[in-house]
Amino acid sequence: MNELNPGLPYQPQKIKKRLSVSGEHIVYEYGDSQVIKFPFGPIYKYNADDAIRKIKNEFQIIEKYFKDFIVPSHLHIFKKNQKKTYCIIQKKVAGRPLKPKDLAQGQLKSQFKKILEINRLMFETTKYTLEFFGVSGLFFHGLNRWMENIWIIDKEINSKNITISAPENTEKELKIIDFGLVSELNMVSSSFILRWFVKWAVNRQKKLLKLYQ
Ligand SMILES: Nc1ncnc2c1ncn2[C@@H]1O[C@H](COP(=O)(O)OP(=O)(O)O)[C@@H](O)[C@H]1O
Ligand SMILES: [Mg+2]
Numbered sequence: 001m002n003e004l005n006p007g008l009p010y011q012p013q014k015i016k017k018r019l020s021v022s023g024e025h026i027v028y029e030y031g032d033s034q035v036i037k038f039p040f041g042p043i044y045k046y047n048a049d050d051a052i053r054k055i056k057n058e059f060q061i062i063e064k065y066f067k068d069f070i071v072p073s074h075l076h077i078f079k080k081n082q083k084k085t086y087c088i089i090q091k092k093v094a095g096r097p098l099k100p101k102d103l104a105q106g107q108l109k110s111q112f113k114k115i116l117e118i119n120r121l122m123f124e125t126t127k128y129t130l131e132f133f134g135v136s137g138l139f140f141h142g143l144n145r146w147m148e149n150i151w152i153i154d155k156e157i158n159s160k161n162i163t164i165s166a167p168e169n170t171e172k173e174l175k176i177i178d179f180g181l182v183s184e185l186n187m188v189s190s191s192f193i194l195r196w197f198v199k200w201a202v203n204r205q206k207k208l209l210k211l212y213q
Contacts, residue, residue, distance in 0.1 A: 007078065009078050009087065009089075015028045019035060022134075023180075024041050024180065025038060025088070034091055034092050035091075035092045036090075039085065048085065052077060055075060055086060056075065059179055061181060062130075062176070062181065065118050066122075066176055069111075071176070072091045076088075093175060095151040095175070097151055098146060098152055098174060100211045126183075127183045127186050129181065129202070130176065130181060131182050131205070149176060149177060150174055150175070150176055150177075152173070153172065155172060184199045
C-alpha cells in the first residue's frame, strides 16, 4: 500500500525504465532491486477475470513445485478504476536466457535435469507444464530468443539479510523468471482458436526441448 495512492499495492513513483513489452506483461524496473509486471495483451483484454484466475493458479502451483528455482515474487490482486487487475513485483535479476550450449556445463545440466523432472511430476498431477520458451521464443527460436523464461544468473550469497552479488567467475544457477504455465488438457471452456494454439505451442515446446537434452 502507499500513501499517495491508497489501494494501490505498489508505488508509481518507483516505476522506472521499461524492460519489456513482448509477451503477456509490460515489465518495468521497480526501485533499484525489483521489477514490476502488469498484464497486457489480448488474453487479458478479452477476459481479465480469467487472466487473474489463471495467474493465481499458476503462482500456487509453481510455488509448490519449483520453490528452489523461482525468483522471489509477489502477486498482488487489486482494483484500479473499479476493475480487478493484478501486478507482480519480483526481484530483479542480472542474467540471460538459457541456450542449449550452456548445458555443456555439468552443473547447469544437472539443474536443468531437475527442472525437467519436477516439470514431469507437476504435469502428472496438475496437467500443467512450464512455458519454457515464452510465446515469442516458440516462434523465433533460432533468432537468439532461446529459453526466455529460464535464465542463467549469478548465484548469490545471502548472509544476515545482506545480498552480495557473486564475483565474476562464481557459480551460475538457473531460475524461472516467468511463472506462466500451459495445459492443453485443462482448457475445456476455451475457444477453438485458443485450444488449437495451445496444442500447437505444447507440441512445439516438446520439439524444442529435445535440443536441450
Ligand atoms: N526478474 C527480472 N529481472 C530482470 N529482468 C526481467 C525480470 N523479469 C522479467 N524481466 C525482463 O522482462 C522480459 C519479460 O518478462 P516475463 O516475465 O517473461 O513477461 P511475459 O509474461 O511478457 O513473457 C524478460 O525476458 C526480461 O527481459
Ligand atoms: Mg515470458
